[in-house]
Amino acid sequence: xxxxxxxxxxxxxxxxxxxxxxxxxxxxxxxxxxxxxxxxxxxxxxxxxxxxxxxxxxxxxxxxxxxxxxxxxxxxxxxxxxxxxxxxxxxxxxxxxxxxxxxxxxxxxxxxxxxxxxxxxxxxxxxxxxxxxxxxxxxxxxxxxxxxxxxxxxxxxxxxxxxxxxxxxxxxxxxxxxxxxxxxxxxxxxxxxxxxxxxxxxxxxxxxxxxxxxxxxxxxxxxxxxxxxxxxxxxxxxxxxxxxxxxxxxxxxxxxxxxxxxxxxxxxxxxxxxxxxxxxxxxxxxxxxxxxxxxxxxxxxxxxxxxxxxxxxxxxxxxxxxxxxxxxxxx
Amino acid sequence: xxxxxxxxxxxxxxxxxxxxxxxxxxxxxxxxxxxxxxxxxxxxxxxxxxxxxxxxxxxxxxxxxxxxxxxxxxxxxxxxxxxxxxxxxxxxxxxxxxxxxxxxxxxxxxxxxxxxxxxxxxxxxxxxxxxxxxxxxxxxxxxxxxxxxxxxxxxxxxxxxxxxxxxxxxxxxxxxxxxxxxxxxxxxxxxxxxxxxxxxxxxxxxxxxxxxxxxxxxxxxxxxxxxxxxxxxxxxxxxxxxxxxxxxxxxxxxxxxxxxxxxxxxxxxxxxxxxxxxxxxxxxxxxxxxxxxxxxxxxxxxxxxxxxxxxxxxxxxxxx
Amino acid sequence: xxxxxxxxxxxxxxxxxxxxxxxxxxxxxxxxxxxxxxxxxxxxxxxxxxxxxxxxxxxxxxxxxxxxxxxxxxxxxxxxxxxxxxxxxxxxxxxxxxxxxxxxxxxxxxxxxxxxxxxxxxxxxxxxxxxxxxxxxxxxxxxxxxxxxxxxxxxxxxxxxxxxxxxxxxxxxxxxxxxxxxxxxxxxxxxxxxxxxxxxxxxxxxxxxxxxxxxxxxxxxxxxxxxxxxxxxxxxxxxxxxxxxxxxxxxxxxxxxxx
Numbered sequence: 001x002x003x004x005x006x007x008x009x010x011x012x013x014x015x016x017x018x019x020x021x022x023x024x025x026x027x028x029x030x031x032x033x034x035x036x037x038x039x040x041x042x043x044x045x046x047x048x049x050x051x052x053x054x055x056x057x058x059x060x061x062x063x064x065x066x067x068x069x070x071x072x073x074x075x076x077x078x079x080x081x082x083x084x085x086x087x088x089x090x091x092x093x094x095x096x097x098x099x100x101x102x103x104x105x106x107x108x109x110x111x112x113x114x115x116x117x118x119x120x121x122x123x124x125x126x127x128x129x130x131x132x133x134x135x136x137x138x139x140x141x142x143x144x145x146x147x148x149x150x151x152x153x154x155x156x157x158x159x160x161x162x163x164x165x166x167x168x169x170x171x172x173x174x175x176x177x178x179x180x181x182x183x184x185x186x187x188x189x190x191x192x193x194x195x196x197x198x199x200x201x202x203x204x205x206x207x208x209x210x211x212x213x214x215x216x217x218x219x220x221x222x223x224x225x226x227x228x229x230x231x232x233x234x235x236x237x238x239x240x241x242x243x244x245x246x247x248x249x250x251x252x253x254x255x256x257x258x259x260x261x262x263x264x265x266x267x268x269x270x271x272x273x274x275x276x277x278x279x280x281x282x283x284x285x286x287x288x289x290x291x292x293x294x295x296x297x298x299x300x301x302x303x304x305x306x307x308x309x310x311x312x313x314x315x316x317x318x319x320x321x322x323x324x325x326x327x328x329x330x331x
Numbered sequence: 332x333x334x335x336x337x338x339x340x341x342x343x344x345x346x347x348x349x350x351x352x353x354x355x356x357x358x359x360x361x362x363x364x365x366x367x368x369x370x371x372x373x374x375x376x377x378x379x380x381x382x383x384x385x386x387x388x389x390x391x392x393x394x395x396x397x398x399x400x401x402x403x404x405x406x407x408x409x410x411x412x413x414x415x416x417x418x419x420x421x422x423x424x425x426x427x428x429x430x431x432x433x434x435x436x437x438x439x440x441x442x443x444x445x446x447x448x449x450x451x452x453x454x455x456x457x458x459x460x461x462x463x464x465x466x467x468x469x470x471x472x473x474x475x476x477x478x479x480x481x482x483x484x485x486x487x488x489x490x491x492x493x494x495x496x497x498x499x500x501x502x503x504x505x506x507x508x509x510x511x512x513x514x515x516x517x518x519x520x521x522x523x524x525x526x527x528x529x530x531x532x533x534x535x536x537x538x539x540x541x542x543x544x545x546x547x548x549x550x551x552x553x554x555x556x557x558x559x560x561x562x563x564x565x566x567x568x569x570x571x572x573x574x575x576x577x578x579x580x581x582x583x584x585x586x587x588x589x590x591x592x593x594x595x596x597x598x599x600x601x602x603x604x605x606x607x608x609x610x611x612x613x614x615x616x617x618x619x620x621x622x623x624x625x626x627x628x629x630x631x632x633x634x635x636x637x638x639x640x641x642x643x644x645x646x647x648x649x650x651x
Numbered sequence: 652x653x654x655x656x657x658x659x660x661x662x663x664x665x666x667x668x669x670x671x672x673x674x675x676x677x678x679x680x681x682x683x684x685x686x687x688x689x690x691x692x693x694x695x696x697x698x699x700x701x702x703x704x705x706x707x708x709x710x711x712x713x714x715x716x717x718x719x720x721x722x723x724x725x726x727x728x729x730x731x732x733x734x735x736x737x738x739x740x741x742x743x744x745x746x747x748x749x750x751x752x753x754x755x756x757x758x759x760x761x762x763x764x765x766x767x768x769x770x771x772x773x774x775x776x777x778x779x780x781x782x783x784x785x786x787x788x789x790x791x792x793x794x795x796x797x798x799x800x801x802x803x804x805x806x807x808x809x810x811x812x813x814x815x816x817x818x819x820x821x822x823x824x825x826x827x828x829x830x831x832x833x834x835x836x837x838x839x840x841x842x843x844x845x846x847x848x849x850x851x852x853x854x855x856x857x858x859x860x861x862x863x864x865x866x867x868x869x870x871x872x873x874x875x876x877x878x879x880x881x882x883x884x885x886x887x888x889x890x891x892x893x894x895x896x897x898x899x900x901x902x903x904x905x906x907x908x909x910x
Contacts, residue, residue, distance in 0.1 A: 041827040056554060085557035092555075097548040101647055102570050112556045147646045153690075163556070182689035183854065187898035209828060212900030239902055253832035255861035257899055261880060265861065267832035271797055 001069065002029035003171060003203050004053070009063035011045070011052045020275045022048045022059070024227040027302070030171065035197060035204040037218030037235070039211060039250075043272045045227040046207045050173045054088060055080045067171070086116040089164035093176035095156035099148040105132075105159050106144030112166040131162035136192060154185035161192065165200075172197075174206045178213060190216050211250060215239065220310070223247050226273050226283040229302060233311040243305055243313035243322050245288045282316060290317060290325060339638075343631045350627040351404075351620060355397050358616050365614065387414060400620065410624075411617035413610075420621040424603060429506060431602035434595065435587040437518055438525040439580070446530035447576070450537025455564060457542065466538070469531035481524045481597035488520060502599040521598040525591055529583065533576065540572035547571070574644050578637050585633025589626025653716070655680040655848050656734075656816060661700050661710035670696040672872035673710070678816065683842060683849040685863030685880070687856055687895070692869040694852045698818050701850070702734050703727065714816070732762060735809035739821035741801035745793040751804050752789035755779065758811040778807040782837060799830035806837065810845075818850045823858065835862060856899050860884050868892045 011023040023045040030036045040046040051057045053065040053072055065072040067088065072080065084090075092098040099108060109131060110124035119127070125144070132140035135158040148156055157177060164172055174193065178186035194217060197204050206217055214221050214235065221238045223231040223246065231244040242248055249268035270287040273279050279286050285295040295316050305311040306319055315322065367384035368375060375383075384390050388399065403409040410420035449469075453462040487493050489500025498520050505513040544550070545568045553567045554560075590604025599605070603622055610618035642648045654677035663671040671693045678684050688694045699705040701712055703719055712719040714730055722730060738744040745754055755775045765771045776786035782803040793801055802822060809817050819838065823831040839862065842849055853859050859866055860880055867877040868891065876889040887893045
């Protein structure tokens with residue numbers, strides 16, 4: 001049984017321009033001890049998906065999110081509160097704004113411990129120092145009394161991770177954890193997450209727009225576009241044989257260090273769609289170079305790729321055509 | 332830190348000097364009653380007025396008078412003597428100080444006790460009926476002139492003229508040392524009136540700041556940790572939202588200590604405000620100067636205290 | 652071939668922090684020079700010093716042989732026609748109260764050019780089309796556009812006076828990945844067509860490699876390495892450059908079959 005199983009998740013916000021369907025029928029699963037990467041651009045619904053399972057998102061939520069068998073979306077607010085920071089923990093993007101500026105780091109960590117464990121202040125503080133050491137903060141006994149603004153960006157993010165680990169969560173959700181960091185620091189944080197995951201057998205859901213991050217850290221990948229999952233695969237398969245035109249577009253439009261310098265970037269034409277008035281049929285069709293008439297009307301469902309275990313794609317083109325198109329040079 | 336304090340204290344002195352000079356200048360350039368004439372009694376002869384003027388030293392040029400005043404003030408802490416009563420100004424002010432302190436102190440406690448919880452509830456129940464009701468009442472309380480509120484309060488509740496004679500009316504102030512119960516009773520109405528508009532303002536201010544604080548990322552983190560919502564609001568939201576409140580409280584207290592003229596007049600509380608008002612009416616310059624300087628002093632000190640408090644609350648300010 | 656821009660010994664302090672500490676480099680006509688570095692490396696400050704948006708504490712910048720750092724007001728104004736900048740944040744670098752057309756037309760207004768009836772408007776429309784915006788967008792306001800489109804507006808504005816140099820400070824960092832490629836390609840095309848020199852500042856090593864002829868690596872206010880792009884990425888010499896390159900996450904080997 002998967003650690004987390006999301007079925008048919010739908011999240012709707014009521015905005016001034018009308019109802020906005022941020023997540024529209026997302027189903028995914030996270031296995032214990034493995035890393036799932038959710039990749040998408042702004043407006044894809046990747047963050048909302050993860051945060052909605054934790055009840056941290058306002059708006060209308062439908063669907064099921066089963067964690068170790070229990071449906072999180074059916075829990076009472078009090079029961080959900082007990083899960084948060086305990087069995088499931090979250091690390092957010094910007095540690096400077098995500099930590100309270102007026103409280104010392106150690107105090108915030110100790111608070112995370114004491115919410116779920118009945119321990120004394122001294123014990124919680126000792127645990128805070130221990131946690132900081134665990135995530136590689138040098139001289140944790142001193143750093144524990146620092147205010148967030150006194151730490152560097154990398155140290156702050158380590159402190160956030162330490163705070164998330166306070167109660168030995170079985171699942172860690174990391175929402176763009178390295179986006180606000182320098183590239184050398186990013187590498188350190190990703191290595192840290194990898195190490196922690198292996199040491200603790202913790203599952204991680206990493207949400208990012210950066211395919212490189214996914215390549216480094218994830219075991220499985222889900223690609224999201226306009227509130228839906230368009231492709232799902234083990235990470236090596238996604239890069240070796242991507243099936244969805246959007247994934248192709250992402251891969252072709254990114255400058256990469258491992259391809260010849262002169263290789264032209266092929267941008268995806270157009271812009272991400274409005275989620276208030278999404279395109280009919282396949283949501284990607286206005287930007288797809290391979291669009292055909294039926295694609296404007298029929299919504300593709302996520303279907304397994306024949307012959308490729310664990311790989312699914314939501315595209316109306318038939319598999320043989322797709323394979324051929326991927327091997328051809330970009331249009 | 333020591334250097335910072337030293338600089339601030341120098342500024343205090345400079346400011347008070349400026350205030351005293353400006354007060355003098357205003358008094359002499361704007362038309363007002365002639366203090367000598369007022370002092371001289373009814374139907375004074377011109378010679379009498381001239382005599383009085385000379386006695387009071389008013390025949391000297393302005394800068395001489397100013398110099399004399401400042402010299403006495405700095406060397407002897409002597410604020411001079413009232414033109415009206417010949418009483419030493421310093422004693423008059425110190426006599427009145429307890430009443431002003433009582434009035435201000437009680438009002439502050441009351442308006443914080445009312446305004447802050449209302450602000451929190453309004454923010455947490457945004458746009459629902461408690462919020463709308465509270466903010467509506469607050470708007471009325473802020474808009475109503477405080478003397479009007481005072482008169483209405485007297486009209487309704489004063490034990491001598493009121494419709495529902497529950498509380499002591501005007502002229503009933505007793506110092507706490509003489510009769511604590513009477514002291515308390517006499518201040519209830521003035522406290523409520525004074526606190527009304529402040530409480531309203533603070534409720535609105537806190538509501539706005541708390542709403543903004545609650546939309547910050549660290550609130551999301553607090554919830555993600557599994558904190559109960561009450562702690563999220565009170566420990567994380569309030570801690571951030573309280574800073575502007577602290578600033579404003581300090582400034583308001585500083586201003587009120589200089590005398591809440593309108594309330595003191597309506598309820599006839601013998602405080603510094605009332606003293607200042609009477610002195611202006613009778614063109615009693617030494618008393619005016621004294622009360623103005625006292626008021627300025629409290630405000631300047633309050634500013635300093637507020638700045639230090641701010642640094643204590645927000646650690647980011649300390650390193651700057 | 653003499654350099655278009657010569658930067659020598661630039662230095663600039665902010666309080667106790669030396670943001671730029673003796674930076675020197677050339678920009679050749681028509682080349683793209685990439686300046687890469689992490690936060691605090693001084694790359695943005697260097698860009699601003701080049702265009703004299705900031706005062707240098709020491710050093711000089713020469714544009715086509717002329718001293719920019721000490722030029723008088725009139726000369727500086729004339730020089731600024733030749734050197735333009737586009738900024739990182741498409742949401743704050745355009746005046747929200749002005750129509751996009753008037754934003755792009757402003758350079759003409761500032762320098763008193765194209766005063767004939769309708770001349771400016773025509774020029775603006777041409778520029779907008781060149782950067783991929785419709786001429787009909789003339790009267791719209793920035794908030795009606797997406798981030799990528801706003802960057803195009805900024806680019807049109809920068810191109811208005813046919814500058815010989817454009818300094819682009821993190822031009823695509825705030826944009827989604829699929830839009831980044833559009834803007835980068837646009838920059839590349841304009842460069843090829845007009846022969847404009849481009850100084851591209853970014854923290855993204857892949858972007859810089861793709862776009863630049865030569866690359867300068869900055870760290871703590873200094874240039875630690877400056878070389879041809881191919882050489883720098885293939886065999887970096889400086890320890891810091893190597894560390895930077897090692898930190899970039901690698902995509903698993905895959906590629907559409909090359910033609």
